[in-house]
Amino acid sequence: MKKQLLLAAFALVSATASAQFTIWEETFNNSTVSDWSLQDLDGNGSNWISRKNIQMGGNGEVIDGTKSILGSYHINLTNGSPLSGDENNWAVSPVIDLSFYTGSIKLIINAQTAIYDGTRDLLVYVGTSADPMVLQTGTPTALSLVRTTNDGEFFHDYEVDLSQFAGQTEVHFALVMNALVSVGIEVDQVRITATDLLGVAEVSATKFALKQNPVSDNLEFVSGTNDMTNATVYVYNASGILVKEARFSTDAIAVSHLQAGIYFAVVGNGNVTEKIKFIKK
Template identity: 35%
Template sequence: MKKIILLLIILVSGVSNAQYPVWVNSFDSAADLEGWTFHDLNNNGNNWVQGANWRNGEAGTEQVLRYTTFPLSGDYYPNADTENDWIISPAINLSSASGTIQLAIYWNKVYSNQNNASGRLVFISTSPDLAGFQQLQTQGNQGYYFVTDDVVFPANPNEFAESILDVSTFAGSTIYIGLLSTNDTDYTFQIAPINIDRMGIFASTLGVEDLNAPKTHTKIVQNPVASTLQLQLNPALEPTTTAVKVYNIMGQEVFTAPYSNQIEVSALAAGAYIMHVTNGAVVEKLKFIKM
C-alpha cells in the first residue's frame, strides 16, 4: 500500500497530474529483478542486488536496488578502481507514449557523511545488447545522470529524494535502462554507492497528435465507478473496430475487451486506472477511479 500511495503522489505532484505510469519498479522483492540482466565484467562476485537500503554500514527498513554485495564500510567505494558491472532492465514499451516522458528515480546515499557529489549515470538504449551500452559509455559518456546537487535528502535514512530525467526523445520506442558501476574519471559521482527505492516512467496524456485531434473525445459518463464503466464513444471512432484496454497504477494491463458502452469492472480492486480506447490508429487515454 505504501508504494501505491507514493506513486499516486508522483502522479499529482512530482511529475504531473497530466501523466500516467508506463512502467514502474519498486524493488520490493527479489522478484522485481526478474528480467533484468547482470554483467559482472571483472568477475569478483560484486554486483547490483535487491535488498534492504544501507546507511553508514547499517541496514535500513526499505527494500531497494543497490550496489554492492560486499560490506560497505569506510568512506570509499570498495574496489572502485576495478569495478565494471552493469545491470540492464527488461524491455520498456513506449510505443503508445507521447508528449513529455519522464524517468522518476527515488534514491538516497549510502554514506550520509559524503561531502562530494553522489549519483549515477543512466544509459538508455533501444537494444538490450551490452555492447551497445558500452559504446554509449565510451562515446563521451552519452547518458543521463542524477546527482545530489539537484536534490535535498530527508534526514530519515529510510526516506528518499526524487530526481526527474526527461526521456521524451524515446517516444514511440522500446527502451532498456542500463546502470553501470565503475570508477568514472569524468563523472566522479559515479563511484558513490546509492540506494534506489523505485523507478518509474511517466508519459503525458496529451501529445502532439492529441492537440491536433478533434475536440470531441470518448467520455466516461460517471466517475468514480462502482461496478460498470459507462462510456460515450467519440463519434469519430467506429464501435465495431474499437477496443478498450485498462491499466493499473503500476502500468500493468489488467484487461482488454471490445468496445461497449457499458463495461463490467466490478472485479477490479479499488484504485486509480488508465483506460486506452483505440481503433489501432488513434489512442485516447482516460483516467477513472474504481470505488
C-alpha cells in the same frame, strides 16, 4: 513491484494536457528484479542486488535499513571493508512501451549514495536495446547524487529526459555504477511520467480498425489482412490490467460490462500484432 500504467479517465487527458502522470514504475518492494538484466561487467563478483538499504551496526557490521532498494556496492556487505578493483555494474530495465505517449516524458530516479559515501555520479544510458554494448554507444546522463551527511537516508528525485523516445515500442534505460563510487549507490524507486497520451487516431492500427470509436457495447473490427488464423484480442484497461480476452472476429466482441474510460485492444496471431486505442462510453 513494476506497473505499466495509463491514464484512468479520458476527461483527465483532455483537461490536464500539461500535467505529468505516471506510466511505469518500479519500487523494488517485492525483492525481485528478475525482469531486469543485472550485469557485473568488471567481473569482480560485486553487482546490483535487491535488498534493504545498508546501515552500520555498533561493531561496524553492515545491517539492514528500512528501504527496499536496488543497490550496488564497492564494499564487502558483511564487514564493510572496501573491495579491490574497479566497478562497472549495469542494471538494465525491462522493456518499456512508450508508443502511447507524447509530450514531455521523464525518467525519475529516487536514489542516494550509500552511507559514508560522498556526492557521486550515477550514469544513466537510454536506448532501444537491452545490450550494454549498444547502450553505451550513446551519451549517458550523469546524475550527481548529493549526500551531505555520513549516516541515515538521503534519497532524492533525479530526472532524465526521455521525450526523444516518445512513440517507441521498446525502450530500455540502464543504471550504471562506475569506479568513482567508494561505498555504493542505492535506488529506492524509478518511475516514468508523461504529459500526453497520443490521440485515438494516432495509435490506431494499420491492419485493423474499429467500425465505431468511441465504443458502446461491442468491438467491431474491420480487418485489412486475411491471415488471422488463431488470432486473439486482448483488451487492457487504463491500469494495464487484462480485462478481456477473445478470439479475433469481425463480428461483435462484447465489452458492455466494461466501465467507461480508455482501453487498448491488442490483436495478434504470432505474425501480426497491432494495438488499437479505444474509448468505452
